[in-house]
Amino acid sequence: MIEAGKTYRLRHQRKGNAIVRIESIGEPWIHVVIVQGTLRGIGAGALWVPGDNATVRDSLCEFTCLTAERPAPWIGDACITENA
16 A cells, blocks of 8 residues: 555556556545656657656556665665654
């Protein structure tokens, strides 16, 4: 179960992979902020980079909580909560 305010590795079936912080959760949409990496959509201008807000559909996503045992490979140990 994902929680708002926490940081996760996002694997989206269409947009790709990134480290994101969950801003809010609503059926079926999840609002995130890109922390590291990029997400891509259809078209030349559909690119989300760190600091951008994105909305993803929950049924197309797999979220993995980041811990010391499962860090993001390109950023090392990631904090789980926004305040950590």
